[in-house]
Amino acid sequence: MRSLLAKRRSFQFSHWSFMFAEIAVWSFVVLAVTGAVLMVFYNPSMSQVTYDGSYGPLRGLFVSKAFDSTMHLSLEVRGGLLIRQVHHWAALVFVAAVVLQLLRMFLTGAFRRPRTGQWLIWVTLLALGMAAGESGNALPDDMLSGGSLWLIMSVVQSIPVVGTWALSLLFGPDFPGDRVIPVMYGGHLLIAVVMAALLIARELLVRRHGHSRFIASLPARRSARPTMALATIGMLIILGFGFQIAPIWLYGPAKPTQISAGSVPDWYMGFLDGALRIMPGWEFTIGDYTLSLAVLVPTLVIPGVFFTALAAYPMAERFLVSRRGRRDALGRPKTTSRMARETLARDLLDRPRETPVKTAIAVAGVTFYGLLWAAAANDQIAHQFHLTVDAVTIFFRFGVVVGPVIAFIITRWICLALQQTDHHVAEHGVETGIITRSPDGGFHERLTPAQQERREPAITSGR
Numbered sequence: 001m002r003s004l005l006a007k008r009r010s011f012q013f014s015h016w017s018f019m020f021a022e023i024a025v026w027s028f029v030v031l032a033v034t035g036a037v038l039m040v041f042y043n044p045s046m047s048q049v050t051y052d053g054s055y056g057p058l059r060g061l062f063v064s065k066a067f068d069s070t071m072h073l074s075l076e077v078r079g080g081l082l083i084r085q086v087h088h089w090a091a092l093v094f095v096a097a098v099v100l101q102l103l104r105m106f107l108t109g110a111f112r113r114p115r116t117g118q119w120l121i122w123v124t125l126l127a128l129g130m131a132a133g134e135s136g137n138a139l140p141d142d143m144l145s146g147g148s149l150w151l152i153m154s155v156v157q158s159i160p161v162v163g164t165w166a167l168s169l170l171f172g173p174d175f176p177g178d179r180v181i182p183v184m185y186g187g188h189l190l191i192a193v194v195m196a197a198l199l200i201a202r203e204l205l206v207r208r209h210g211h212s213r214f215i216a217s218l219p220a221r222r223s224a225r226p227t228m229a230l231a232t233i234g235m236l237i238i239l240g241f242g243f244q245i246a247p248i249w250l251y252g253p254a255k256p257t258q259i260s261a262g263s264v265p266d267w268y269m270g271f272l273d274g275a276l277r278i279m280p281g282w283e284f285t286i287g288d289y290t291l292s293l294a295v296l297v298p299t300l301v302i303p304g305v306f307f308t309a310l311a312a313y314p315m316a317e318r319f320l321v322s323r324r325g326r327r328d329a330l331g332r333p334k335t336t337s338r339m340a341r342e343t344l345a346r347d348l349l350d351r352p353r354e355t356p357v358k359t360a361i362a363v364a365g366v367t368f369y370g371l372l373w374a375a376a377a378n379d380q381i382a383h384q385f386h387l388t389v390d391a392v393t394i395f396f397r398f399g400v401v402v403g404p405v406i407a408f409i410i411t412r413w414i415c416l417a418l419q420q421t422d423h424h425v426a427e428h429g430v431e432t433g434i435i436t437r438s439p440d441g442g443f444h445e446r447l448t449p450a451q452q453e454r455r456e457p458a459i460t461s462g463r
């Protein structure tokens with residue numbers, strides 16, 4: 001039993017795409033360590049003080065203690081700015097690594113049993129990572145934080161029936177009031193604790209179920225974990241050291257009536273910003289209530305549907321496959337040996353081409369996400385290409401509907417074509433370009449046998 005487990009663990013880095021999970025884990029470790037240092041100096045209070053720190057242009061202004069402590073941390077505490085910047089960069093890299101890990105699991109079918117629990121953990125980590133980033137960005141109480149507080153206020157207000165009540169719970173009687181930063185701070189820490197628990201649970205599940213692998217991948221001889229830890233931590237320190245992020249002294253303290261023209265959200269919030277920009281200003285009045293779809297749909301309905309669809313996909317796929325029963329994707333009855341082989345192959349990953357519909361869904365999803373993300377720059381695109389903002393907005397409104405459909409069709413078509421090429425190679429071998437002449441004068445190209453993965457028939461084709 002022990003040797004079987006050791007063997008399973010030895011597959012840890014049989015493919016480069018396995019590193020995304022490691023980057024996420026080590027980025028989180030960096031977030032926890034730097035976050036613990038930030039906690040020592042940060043003061044989550046909205047009481048006003050007069051700034052008299054080392055940054056001349058802001059001296060004499062009324063600022064919150066949250067802003068004052070973050071300024072002190074950035075400009076007066078030795079190494080403070082490095083820690084803050086590393087924390088911020090680690091947040092950006094963490095969410096990116098989780099997105100890539102989810103994409104890998106989806107494209108390779110690694111979300112199937114027995115790893116559905118891990119899939120659900122990563123989906124939850126993505127939602128929580130975004131929430132942690134958004135709450136973290138509110139904490140310094142600078143002009144950028146003020147912008148995201150406005151957004152949070154509008155989103156909460158747009159929730160039907162309970163919106164106004166939730167708003168007063170978050171902000172108190174006024175906007176911005178003196179409650180929201182402490183609430184955000186509590187939320188930030190609570191979310192971080194839940195994320196830590198989820199990462200530990202995921203680690204235990206990986207130990208229990210072992211790693212999945214591609215059919216032709218070779219077992220890794222040594223664990224790549226220490227290397228990935230060093231590489232991730234090193235990369236984050238370099239980013240924090242050399243690339244400025246969130247210079248709050250340039251933005252100034254939050255003012256409820258002001259927003260900087262150059263404000264942009266962190267990258268993972270870009271798709272919601274884009275959705276907000278292109279959503280038509282639809283609004284309904286029912287009795288005394290106004291329902292603002294212009295905010296509700298892009299900021300709550302779209303992410304809600306997106307995360308629900310992600311979480312439900314493994315179950316939906318299982319349901320559809322069990323309905324198809326004992327027939328394979330081409331409608332042929334499965335033989336017992338074929339089914340037994342599939343059960344045995346639960347650790348084997350799909351090559352994306354073997355599951356054209358699933359791969360096409362992934363590419364359609366990425367296209368939808370990418371177009372929403374690009375729509376967040378509609379003003380910049382209009383400016384650079386000498387167009388009107390209206391024209392660019394209308395383009396994206398159509399694009400987010402038509403683009404994913406086109407992406408789906410093209411991707412499925414490419415996958416099927418690649419499958420055909422594989423079958424051809426499996427039957428005839430790989431062309432070497434070496435021409436030999438036979439004794440009777442004929443010319444023949446020398447062929448070598450295909451690699452293992454191209455010789456194996458696709459067991460899940462069609463899905």
Ligand code: HEM
Binds near residue numbers: 084095188192193245
């Ligand atoms: C694991 C435990 C964590 C602790 C103890 C922690 C603590 C803190 C503290 C004290 C601040 C305020 C200091 C400041 O504004 O510079 C902060 C800011 C922030 N946190 Fe965290 N945090 C943790 C995890 C996370 C996670 C998981 C994320 C996102 C994935 C995150 C994203 C942020 C961001 C974006 C900021 C704003 C940084 C800035 O000022 O530029 N944090 N965090």
